[in-house]
Amino acid sequence: LSVSELIGGRRIIQHEITDLGQGFPLPNLQWGTDLTWTSIPDSYKTKIRFRSGSMDYTIPTADLNGRKIALTFDFPEIQLRLDDGSPEATAIAGGNTFDFKITITHPGNLNRPGSAPPLEDDKTYKINDSFAYAIVYGFSPSGRLLQKRFEQLNTYLDSQEADDTFKVRSELLNIMGLTWLYQSELTKRLLASQNDVLTLTHHRFGRMSQEEGFYIDVGLSLSANTPADGDRGNGRYDNLFHLGSLYASAFEHGIIEQMQPGASAISTVNIIRQANKDGNRIYLANASNWPTVRSQLQNGSYPPTTLTDAFDKYFNPTHSEYAPETKLFLPRNYSITPKLSDNTDGNWTGSGWVIRNRSQAGMIISGGYSGGYSYWPPNSGNHYVSSPPISTSSFSNPSYTYSSPSMPSLKPLPGLPTLPKMYGSDPVDMASGAFIYANVDLETGTEGAPLGLNFSRHYSSISHNRDSQNLGYGWSHPMHIRANVRTATEEALGLGTIQHAAALLTSTLVGSDLYRDDASPKEWTVTALAVGWFVDQMTNNAVSITIGPDTFQFIKQPNGTYSPPAGSTMELTEVDGNYRLKQRLGNALQFEPNETADDNGQRIHKIINPDGKEMVFHYHADDRLDYVEDAFGRSYTFGYNADNRIEQITDSTGRDVHYRYDSHGNLDRFTDPEGKHFYWIYEAATDPDGATPADPTLTTAEEHRIVRMRNHDKEIVTQNVWDPLGRVKAQYLHGDTDWTWEMAYTGRINYEKDPAGGVTAYLYDERGRSAGKIDAEGYQMTRRYDGQDRVVERISGTDEITSYKYDTAHNLTRIDYSGGGGSTINEYDALHRLRKTTDPENNVTELVYFTSGFNAGKNRPQFLIDPVGTTTFAYFESxxxxxxxxxxxxxxxxxxxxxYDAYAQPEWTEAPGGLRTTFTYTPRGDLDLLEDPNGTQTDFTYNDRRQVTQIISDFGGADAATENRFYDNQGRLERILAAPHDGGQRVEERFTYNPTDLPKAEFLTNETASLADDLIRELHYDGRDLVDRVTDAVGRETHLRYFDNREIEEIERPAARLASYQYDADNRLVTQTKPGTPTTRNYGYAYAETATSEGDQTEGYPRSIFTDADNLTTTTEFNRLGQPRFYRNKSDHIFEFRYDGLGRRTHSITPLDAANSRATLTVYNHRGEV
Structure with a gap:
């Protein structure tokens, strides 16, 4: 189950309709006057207005576009800025402290009781020019906006902006405020789903400030909440309105503790928790006990003005804010000092209280920090929730000088899973619009870590502002393995698995039961403790494991264990304070603390396989990799430039690769082991090999986005065009604007348009997972997932369903294939090792594992029992x-x-009868010499890319045959000089390629140097890199044409011989038309149901039907492994085939055989020999 399924939340289900009229099943609800316009008139836009002294600035809220709103000061001038542009408005302050008023105006008929439309909501703040403020806002806050602002902050820091500049100061506070908005919004959504309440936010505006301390005060908030069944009397509405306010209060201190470690953080919930911990009495006051409670508060040193102005009014019938149902929840002592994380006293002392009545859920802190919500009209059914009518404000201390916030401890947000990923063009991740590039630069050995070494690079433009792996902005490599503690907001607040949200679900369950209007003080206190406990659990609740470009996030549970990412079988533990990541039945990654003083993360120390073989990582004092050594002593050593970026990697077998960077920290050239280059250009104007075509978006190198890629020969491989959100919106294949690919993104459906006009749609679900694809011919493939992000169904274009089932440990237990495909069933032991598998033909294979000794507990079978016998395995143990x-x-x-040799590479293998094949490998892992059981030797030579350059075959003791291979600058096979034959002649073939490495032409080299090489064939491509024309050795041309989904439609051979093809929605051939007579052949696909299938599409057997132009039909029926079972020919004669449990043919029965009860029988021994 997913969290939303568990709590019964609602979501929009996509449904395809054939007629637009079907989309409006409900009658039109007339609301006001019908109007028609081409753009929204100004009078119908929601606006926000900022006023202070002579400043008076109004802007439609839609025009804010997620931009930062900041107040900056150049005494005596007050400046209002959007992002980093020039001030939008200014005023001259009359002193250091001044009023700043924010007003929201909504058009239409919505209004407050007693006032005419339109609705206005306003709040006046006290501002001081010695401090820093960000005006934060949200309508439906998203993690994407938060990530975008974090990237902007990184841009400032990368540009060497000082921490105390207005750009950095205001962005830090903006991020903190947006984090509070996001966390409180996600909590509200979950509470709304739990309680079946429909909620809509109209606006949320306030300030994130640093004065005496950090605080957030969202004084303007308007939303509409309605129970889905219309019943407001069952407490569900209170669970959203009042309980939600407690969470919002707790997040006021939570975000500061998450992002400013060690800072003093205050909230009403935190004050009540501290009061309870200190042994203070906590009162729940109402109209009947208020006089008694009031006297106790007087003894607790509450100021008389607070008692009079903040409390008495609710119980005074003559006061305008009289609300006799009001509850006040507060500690007896007015002087509470919340503790810091190290349990020392913080630097703030005061009190906090909750105000609860039909129209308010106030969370108040003495000194004027105001939070909470109200709704109006209080006794109607509308329930519009708005900001509280509280007039107290935070008065700044003019003598307090500004101290910039420390860097928020935000870590890059791990992307939501989209596996299996879908890519468009060259390639673009269609989930995010990111340009992706990857390359393996060095490989040593025949296996992965820890038995071999591999250094690869990965570029993703989604990480264009990150330069944390010493390879330049946007680049990563899998030898950078780190563990960092972070606050995982999304997972903790219900956007991950049920296990990730365990603390939140527990606390909301407690609060929904105890935070009732008729509850006791103890029950309310327990609710506050439970809410505060959840925020504590959420703070630094995750360990994020980064392995090159991939991030795996583990959520810490209340019992101290870690829940893995959805669908993951990895296990994270702590051993003596160090993290240990264990892959199920695989390697363990052992971490150690970083040495950098201000970095509390950990770095990879060792990778250890189940047999104890280790790869060890060695570092410089500043945590840069020095060298990495595999289990056999082979190593990669890293060299750095003056900016601490990787400049050279040298392997212990004598090769090296080199990296070069531009002045902006972008990796702009790679040099491979053969000394050949590859180039990346981040700004078209700086392309040393010309700027054709131009970059229409004028991307700058400071953006760290690749504009153009060139190979060693300076050919353009591809050119990217970026949209304003940093996504690839177009690509020019080979730099040719006539071959333009276009991309467009909506989030749920993203589109790719190829140069021929074909449009492919990529589908994503509400969690960003790849949900399917609609190809350019309209054929759709769909995937469905469970709450653990596991694919549970794949629906083909012809509606054939393949379903997948899993156990609670993520083991795949069953696959059901429709179309008569049967089922595959897997069973596992207690260690999650496969112990039994049954294929769709009911053939069973069992694995039996060691129970003692060196191999016990490892994924290493002792016996493999298949349908024809048992194989026994023995393993080396040292x-x-x-x-x-x-x-x-x-x-x-x-x-x-x-x-095996000293590097665990094969040395020889000996078959029964003493037939031995011998291998000689180099330390680099290249096969140097192969000798077969007859003594024939084959010798291999390699270049530094590990490509074969020479093959010498020894027949009878002499080097009788030598083949040479040559490669071009891009590492592609360029020439093959064959071994001598026919009197010593050596035939040489030559190959050419296009810039995307597809074969372009093939030649036979002419022995006469003055003559051109003889063309064998030449391939021509269209803008999709599909072959559209082939020229043969005598100049004859074959033309190919394609459907929009890139399946072949026609092949026109010389002499106008035309063949055409048609396909079904699964791209299976259904019609073929060829030259001559008969011309048309048809193919059909079905499955034969059995007598017991009862509609179960896994039963029966798949069939294919072929009908020729004379309407004669042949039918082939397959078993569930895809092997022919029956064949009916055009004469209606039936041939039968049978197989053993390993899929080997055992019986062939012709019609004549069947008539005479006979068959051709094939029998095999245990080695598979006939």
Whole structure:
């Protein structure tokens, strides 16, 4: 289950309609006068107005576009700015402290009781020019906006902006305020779903400030809440309105503790928690006990003005704010000092209280910090929730000088899972619009870590502002492995798995039960404690494991264990304070503390496989990689430039690669082990090889987005055009504007238009997971997921469903195939090892594992029992080859034996009868010499890219045949000089390619140097990189044409011989038209139901039907492994085929055989020999 399914939340289900009229099943509700316009008139726009002295600035809220609103000061001038532009409005302050008024105006008929439309909501703040303020706002706050602002902050810091500049100061506070808006909004949505209340936010405006301390005060808030069933008397509305305000209060201190470690953080909930911890009495006052409680508060040193102005009015029938149902929840002592994280006293002392009545849920802090909400009209059914009518404000202390906030401890937000990913063009991640590039720069050995080394690079424009892996902005590599503690807002607040949201679900359950209007003081106190406990659990509740471009986030549970990402089988633990990440049945990653003083994260120390083989990472004192050593002593050593970016990597076998950067920290050139280059250009104007075509968006190098890629020969591979949100909106294949790919994004459906006009739609669900694809011919494939982000259904274009089932440990237990495909069933042991699998033909294979000794507990079978016999395995238990198969013994006692070299690479394998094949590998992992059981040797030579350059075959003891291979600057096979034959002649073939590495032409090299090489064939491509024309050796042309979904539609061969093709929604061939007579052939697909199938599409058997132009039909029926089972020919004769449990044909029965009860029988021994 997902969190939304557990709590019964609502979501929009996408439904395709064939007629637009079907989309409006409900009658039109007339609301006011019908109007028609091409753009929204100014009078119908919601606006926000800012006033202070002579400043009076109004802007439609839609025009804010997520921009930062900041107040800056250049005494005596007050400046209102949107992002970093020039001031939108200014005023001259009359002193250091002044009023700043914000007014929201909504058009239409909405109004407050007693006032005429339009609705206005306003709040006046006290501002001091010694401090810093960001005006924060939200309508439906999103993590994407928060991430965008964090990227902007990184841009400032990368540009060496000082921490005390207005750009950095205001952005820091803006991020903190947006975090509060986001966290409180997600909590409200979850509470609304739990209580089946429909909620809509009209506006939320306030300020995030640093004065004596940090605080957020969202004094302008308007939303509409309505129970879905219209019943407001069952407490569900209170659970959203009043309980939600407690969470919002707790987040006031929570965001500060999350982002400003060690800072003094105050909220009403925190004050009540501290009062309870200190042993103070906590009162729940109402109209009947108010006189008694009031006297106790007097003894607790509450100022008389507070008692009179803040409390008495609710119980005084003559006061305008009289509300006899009011509850006041507050500590007896007016002087409460919340503790810091180290349990020392904070620097703030005061009190806080809750005001609860039909129209208010106030969360008040003495000194004037005001929070909470109200709704109006209080006794009607509308329930519009708005800001509280509280007039107290925070008065600044003029003598207090500004101290810039420390850097928020935000970590890059891990992206939502979109696996399997879908890519468009060259390639673009269609989920995010990010340009993706990856390359393996060095490989050493024949296996991965810890038994071999590999250095690869990955670029993603979504990370264009990150330069944390010493490779330049946007680049990452998998040897950068780090563990960092962070606050995982999304997961903690219900956007992850149920396990991730355990603390929130627990606290909301407690609060919904105890925070009733008729509850006791103890129940309200327990509610406050539960809400505060949840915020504590949420703060620094995650460990984010970064492995190159990938991030895996583990959520800490209240019992101290870590829940893995959705669908993941990895396990994170702490051993002596260090993290240990264990892959199920695989490697363990062991971390150690970073050495940098201000970095509390951890770095990878070792990768250890189940047999104890280790890869060890060594570092410089500043946490930069020094060298990495695999289990056999081979190493990569890292060299750096003056900016601490990787400049060179040298492997211990004598190769190196080099990296170069531009003045903006962008990786702009890579040099491979053969000394060949590859280039990335981030600004068209600086392209040293010309700027054709131009960059229409004028991308600058400071944006760190790749505009153009060139290979060693300076050919343009692709050129990107970026939209204002940093997504690829177009690509020019090979730099040709006539071959333009276009991309457009809505979030749920993203589009790719190819140069031929075909449009492919990529579908994503509400969690950003890849939900399917509609190709350019309109054929749709769909995926569905469960709450653990596991694919549970795949629906093809012809509505055939493949379903997947899992156990609670994420093991795939069953796959059901429609179309007569049967089922695959898997069973696992207690260690999650596959112990039994049954294929769709009911063939069973079992695995039996060691119960003691070196191999116990490892994913290493001792016996494999298949339908025809048992294979017994023995493994090396020590030395370099520990864990490798030593012998395999079949049921006849025949043995295959293996031996390995010092690098655990094969040395020889010996089959029964002493037939030995010998291998010689280099330390780099290249096969140097192969000798077969007859003594014939084959010798290989390699370049530094590990590509074969020479093959020498030894027939009878002499180097009788030598083949040479040559590669171009891009590493593509350019020439093959064949071994001598026919009197020593050597034939040479030559190949050319286009810039995207597709074969372009093939030649036979002419032995006469003055003559051109002989063309074998030449390939021509269209703007989609599809072959559209082939020229043969005598100049004849074959033309290919495609459907919009890039399936072949027609092939026109020389002499106008035309063949055409048609496909079904699964892109299976259904019609083929060829030259000559007969011309048309049809293909059909079905499945034969069995007598017991009862509509179960996994039953029966798949069939294909072929009908020729004479209307004669052949039918092939397949078993569930795709092998022919029956074949009916055009004469209606039936042929039958049977197979053993390993899928080998055992029976062939012709019609004549069947008539005479006979068959052709094939029998195999345990080695598979006939």
């Amino acid at each position: 030395g370099p080859a520990a864990g490798r198969v030593q012998t395999m013994t079949d049921d006849d006692g025949l043995v295959i034996e293996n031996k």
